[in-house]
Amino acid sequence: MDVKYYLRERFFPHMWCAGCGHGIVLNALVRAVDGLGIKKRDMVMVSGIGCSSRISGYVDFHSLHTLHGRALAFATGVKLSKPSLNVIVPMGDGDALAIGGNHFIHAARRNINITALVMNNRTYGMTGGQFSPLSGVGTKATTAPYSNIDREFDTVELATGAGATFVARTTVYHVKQLQSLLKKAISHNGFSVLEVLSQCPTYFGRKNRKGSAVDMLNSFKDGTVPVGSKKKQDNPELIERGVFVDKILPEYCEAYAELVERATAK
Amino acid sequence: MAKKKKLKRHVINREWCKGCGICVAVCPKNVLELDSKEKAVAARKKDCIACQLCEQICPDLAIEVMVKYVEESASGDK
Ligand code: SF4
Ligand code: SF4
Ligand code: SF4
Numbered sequence: 001m002d003v004k005y006y007l008r009e010r011f012f013p014h015m016w017c018a019g020c021g022h023g024i025v026l027n028a029l030v031r032a033v034d035g036l037g038i039k040k041r042d043m044v045m046v047s048g049i050g051c052s053s054r055i056s057g058y059v060d061f062h063s064l065h066t067l068h069g070r071a072l073a074f075a076t077g078v079k080l081s082k083p084s085l086n087v088i089v090p091m092g093d094g095d096a097l098a099i100g101g102n103h104f105i106h107a108a109r110r111n112i113n114i115t116a117l118v119m120n121n122r123t124y125g126m127t128g129g130q131f132s133p134l135s136g137v138g139t140k141a142t143t144a145p146y147s148n149i150d151r152e153f154d155t156v157e158l159a160t161g162a163g164a165t166f167v168a169r170t171t172v173y174h175v176k177q178l179q180s181l182l183k184k185a186i187s188h189n190g191f192s193v194l195e196v197l198s199q200c201p202t203y204f205g206r207k208n209r210k211g212s213a214v215d216m217l218n219s220f221k222d223g224t225v226p227v228g229s230k231k232k233q234d235n236p237e238l239i240e241r242g243v244f245v246d247k248i249l250p251e252y253c254e255a256y257a258e259l260v261e262r263a264t265a266k
Numbered sequence: 267m268a269k270k271k272k273l274k275r276h277v278i279n280r281e282w283c284k285g286c287g288i289c290v291a292v293c294p295k296n297v298l299e300l301d302s303k304e305k306a307v308a309a310r311k312k313d314c315i316a317c318q319l320c321e322q323i324c325p326d327l328a329i330e331v332m333v334k335y336v337e338e339s340a341s342g343d344k
Contacts, residue, residue, distance in 0.1 A: 003327050003330075004327075007327070012281075012282055012327075013281060013282045013284065013326060014326065016325065017284075018284035018285060018286040018326075019284070019286035019287075019288060019325060020325055021325065022325070023324070023325025023326055023327070024323055024324075024325045026325075026327065027322060027323070027324060027325065027327050028322070030327075031322065172323075172325075173323075175319070175322045175323050176322075179322075212286075212287070213286050213287070213288055213325075214286075214287055214288055214291040217288065217291070217292075218291075
């Protein structure tokens with residue numbers, strides 16, 4: 001396939017650092033959209049602020065670059081006004097779950113048909129490597145030089161608890177799974193959350209002595225297992241990959257259309 | 267008859283490649299390497315099995331693996 005068909009070539013080479021995992025998400029995303037056969041004019045990307053949010057500028061879809069943490073609110077407006085569009089909201093871990101935590105849980109609760117993509121590199125890359133709610137206890141950051149004491153969210157558990165009807169996780173090492181989960185998340189009729197573990201070699205990697213981008217990718221390979229794997233029972237440190245929730249409940253735009261019909265019926 | 271995927275050529279965009287070495291590390295056949303300018307090159311094309319992993323994992327979308335599908339030769343069949 002010709003990936004350039006989906007890109008705004010004038011912005012390339014992109015601004016992400018060498019080896020940044022966010023580029024792998026972009027790579028998988030254009031392949032997933034191509035695989036689904038969705039037309040560019042039917043795709044909308046709505047992002048907030050951060051290195052992750054740049055992804056919306058690189059794709060040749062409709063795109064909105066909005067406020068930090070508030071992309072889901074803008075996306076809700078887009079989706080409600082034109083439910084036929086496919087709306088994807090790419091967010092960083094801080095954008096999604098710190099600044100945007102409230103929007104995140106309520107979008108999930110409403111079950112609006114939007115795909116929330118949480119590109120989790122456990123740091124704020126754009127502003128210089130501060131710790132985020134996904135960094136975890138014991139990690140180092142520019143704002144935690146003696147190590148972080150904040151416990152982290154588990155994105156999958158949070159999304160599940162808030163009512164998302166499709167919840168999945170993978171890493172940028174697992175590109176085939178990433179493409180297939182992107183397709184499932186986009187196709188799902190309801191609020192879908194896909195957490196993608198991604199590497200920031202420049203800040204999280206350097207601060208935590210995680211080595212090169214290649215070393216960080218290898219740690220995704222070694223540190224994760226498919227959902228339900230027996231290995232997880234022996235080693236609880238391992239992070240599970242795969243689909244955690246996949247169910248159908250009333251979708252928000254459809255419920256809204258029904259409400260309008262009821263209210264306007266004689 | 268079964269068709270087999272074969273390499274035509276690698277198209278590597280040297281303007282976009284940032285020399286991260288990810289493609290070099292993930293290639294199962296050790297086909298790629300970084301040259302003196304820290305750009306990826308297909309140094310051992312003959313070993314390439316056209317799996318296309320390098321193009322799918324490149325964070326800079328700098329590699330395209332052009333492939334062709336050829337009929338499996340009779341001698342190759344069991
Ligand atoms: S700072 Fe980190 S997240 Fe931002 S572009 Fe660089 S590697 Fe990627
Ligand atoms: S993965 Fe891409 S950017 Fe990195 S060295 Fe290979 S071609 Fe260059
Ligand atoms: S297509 Fe596969 S075998 Fe060929 S260079 Fe790329 S990763 Fe290596």
